[in-house]
Amino acid sequence: MPPPGAPPPLPLGNLTFYTEEMAPYNYVEEGTLQGIAVDMLEVITEEMGEKVTRDQVHVVPWTEGYQAALTGNNTVLFTMARLPWREHSFKWAGPVYAYTNVLFARQDWDIVITGPGNLEGYRIGVIVDDAAAQELLAFGIDPDQLVYETEVPEIIRKTSSGEIDLWCYTEAAGRYFARQETGNFYAFKVVYTFPDWEGYYAFSTDVPDSTVQAFQQALDDLREDRDAGGISTYERVVGRHIPAVGLANLNYLTEECAPYNYQEDGVPAGISVDVLEAVFQTIGVNRSRSDVRIVPLADGFRAVQQDGSTVLFSIVRTPEREPLYQWAGPFTKARFVLFAPVSREITITSPADLDQYRIGAVRDSVENTLLTRLGVNASHIITEATPREVLALLEDGQIDLWATGDLAGRHQMTMTAVDPNLYEIVYTLSENDVSFIFSRDVPDPLVNAFQYALDAVINQEDAGGISEYERIINRYSGVGSLP
Known part of the structure; x- marks a missing residue:
């Protein structure tokens, strides 16, 4: 009162x-x-x-x-x-x-700022009446170094053209404007971070x-x-x-499908898991691979459809799946093939040959869709929850062919087959992009932020001309022949 x-x-x-x-x-x-x-x-x-x-x-x-x-x-x-x-x-x-004010610089400029004392001589763009200008002056910056504008796009233009060296603004808002003006969320790099306000x-x-x-x-x-x-x-x-907050509140699920995602020493590993961690680091999400759960693929799809706060990977994007989820990617390609025992001498020359065989696949996987598109009767497709279980059927002679990813199949054979050399690829079903999928209820800004960070992981090169994505791929270059 x-x-x-x-x-x-x-x-x-x-x-x-x-x-x-x-x-x-x-x-x-x-x-x-x-x-x-x-x-x-x-x-x-x-x-x-x-x-x-x-x-x-x-x-x-x-x-x-x-x-x-x-x-x-x-x-x-x-x-x-x-x-x-x-x-x-x-x-x-x-x-x-x-929120946090930062100093942005062009990605191709070798500017290193360790403290306000390193700012002497730099031309710094600021907004009129914005607190950033007062903060810089309080740090002892010469007023003549500040270039005042009333609109952020003009500051971005001047930074891009080299008329100014740095610009000071809140990090999240600065990246938003960078995307609007340049098409790239990470067009500028942060060279210094001020205390939070x-x-x-x-x-x-x-x-x-x-x-x-x-x-x-x-x-x-x-x-x-x-x-x-x-x-x-x-x-x-x-x-x-706030992507760092919102993405930290989501559930992250994947399946056993090496070399993209699998369990190693009790911890999720693989190309897509490393990519996810790189995205987390880019955005500042306080999560890691230990927050990822490996589940049967069918369970993952059920969760992402029924729970409004779930991410599932690595998923092939198909017309049937397109409207059911939100998508971030692609981040790689996967080749889907049919493996058969060498001793069977099975030859597949066209899709019409497929319907005479019993074909195994992981339940709810894209391989099921690829097979039915090629005219295979659904009654000839035998499904199990995991790759390990499908391979066991092939080894026991309960199926004739195994529909799986090329690399995933080779990895599973290395892990559990009696002799991986007893199997060969007899047909290629398709080559498809692989992505992360989000529940439909996940807010668009979170999915968009994930996509921008993913693009940066894939495309942003360091001084040596190597992206973080290339480093990840190189780490797994010994697991089959990566796409």
């Missing part, structure tokens, strides 16, 4: 809300305002009994919103760093989320304290309100937009 004599809370409809383009906190995509602070605003104000929708928020250049909130008139600006020199110019509710809703000083306090209380309630899984409303909102 407000103290006696204090102004009553102001109706939220009397406030004017401003924000800027700064993903993932507040940004416009496909004509709709999105972001952590935007989603949080709707939930907070709904909790207060007077929902403010995203359509009521004005998206303006930062300096315009900053000056509007600074001069009063019942204004709210978000997301703003709460800093000592701003403390008494606004009223505050938050924090919304911590926390972002707030900043109210003009004429807004009654009771309104700000009610807003703060609603935000605090979101942090305390938890579902059966122990996750708060606040955490769910943040997880939709």
